Amino acid sequence: MFRIGGDLEVGRLGFGAMRLPTEQGPAREASLAVARRAVELGVTLIDTAHMYGWGANEELLAEALYPYAKGLLVTTKVGVARSDSSAGWKHDARPDVLRGQVEHALRRLRVERIELLQLHRIDPEVDLADQLGALRELQTEGKVGRIGLSEVTVTELKQAREIIDVASVQNRYSLLDREHEPVLTACEAAGIAFLPWRPVAAAASDASAEIAAVAADLDATPAQVSLAWLLHRSPVILPIPGTARIAHLEENLAANHLHLAQAHLDRLDRLAE
Template sequence: MASTTTTTFRIGGDLEVGRLGLGAMHLSAEPADVRAASLALARRAVELGVTLIDTAHLYGWGANEELLAEALHPYPKDLLVTTKIGISRQPSGEARLDGRPEVLRHQVDEALRRLRVERIELLQLHRIDPETPLSDQLGTLRDLQTEGKVGRIGLSEVTVAELDQAREIVDVVSVQNRYNLLDREHDPVLDACTAAGIAFLPWRPVAHGTSGERAEVAAVAAELGVTATQVALAWLLDRSPVVLPIPSTTSTAHLEENLAATGLRLPQSQRDRLDRLTVG
């Protein structure tokens, strides 16, 4: 079925990527057999045309970044590997929000080394640290941008008010919030991003929901001859042209299933039924 949506988006107006990316969070670096499978999946994603891969300092405390570099460096010219900073590991092993300027600078330098690049084309603040002034956090990212270590700046898990406040300090080109067919808490944030032309990267883009809602999604999938996962991703792609889902998987079969959603057109009647689902 032919898609009625655009298949690419220009982040920040100039960085063109395919609209369905890959979340690398579940790609593990150990043990050895799992690492080999993770490397193979990352390479297969690029072979299948994925041009946006999302990672973070938090994922294995840098091990995920190193894994992607091992799999894909030197990177294809059209591939964007975006990472996130702003969470640190405490001596206890626990993670905490940490937007102190010295921490952000250190994590960027570490990401540059691990990813084997001179500039991170899209750097996202993993969470806003409530204990550090936002001006200090984003001011540090702006300075890193001026120094050439960062190309573009994004945010993750923010409200509309926080997005507005951040945009007074830096040019925000992306927002990464939890969002899917059955979890639309951040509808206002997505609408704000749509109005401003800001890329919206929903994490956890496929949800299970309640049994009744699953039944309705399954019914639509059966009618179209596709999977419920593909329906959920197609709904996201149709929701707004700024939406760039980043489903995470460790299965090549699931990867191929996900990417096939870019060619799925949701007829209006099915779309209306999905829109009417009761969501949390």
């Protein structure tokens, strides 16, 4: 277990809802079943965002899980908007936009307060104090409980902490992708929850073979080994693997019970070299 912000207790292996299809039909029914199964299996941290279907993912989770089980945290992210660009999105953390996205999220999730709200991206075109100040105002109003960040550097994290209390950081990180190691170190020193997205990254062939060898030794899957390594790597890490299949969900969550011996850890740690 880990206490986000020092008081919000969640299990350390969560669920990322980004991959759940939201269109009407059999795919949506399967998505509802996956979300419900995650909670049945003890997941207490589910991650979504305004960007995921532009609100459709939030609506899906509410349909699947409302009224929410006691202790279940559904966290969402704001600060990204639709765009005509090739990416289909753009940074937009203007205070009025952030407030609007939060108000929509409250309605879609059917809650009066978002216990953990994360800024999906820092907008380089908006003063950081204005972005975080808007979220702090929503926190003061009781519409937001705790504030987190996503895809930040150590410097940005330090600057943000001069303005707000940062409860979480959501950066890309995995066994084979440790670009944000310094950010993890900073979070660990400050007791800030670190939610790695894409926690099971595609591997190069040689690395894949090494992970597969450890997995075979433990009668596990490479994904389970990767998640178990993250859980061991730091007590502030809360992985949020995502999937649209119940079998894959159950496989991921079984990593909670996988023990990596020191020899396995040594072998896996060498992959970063």
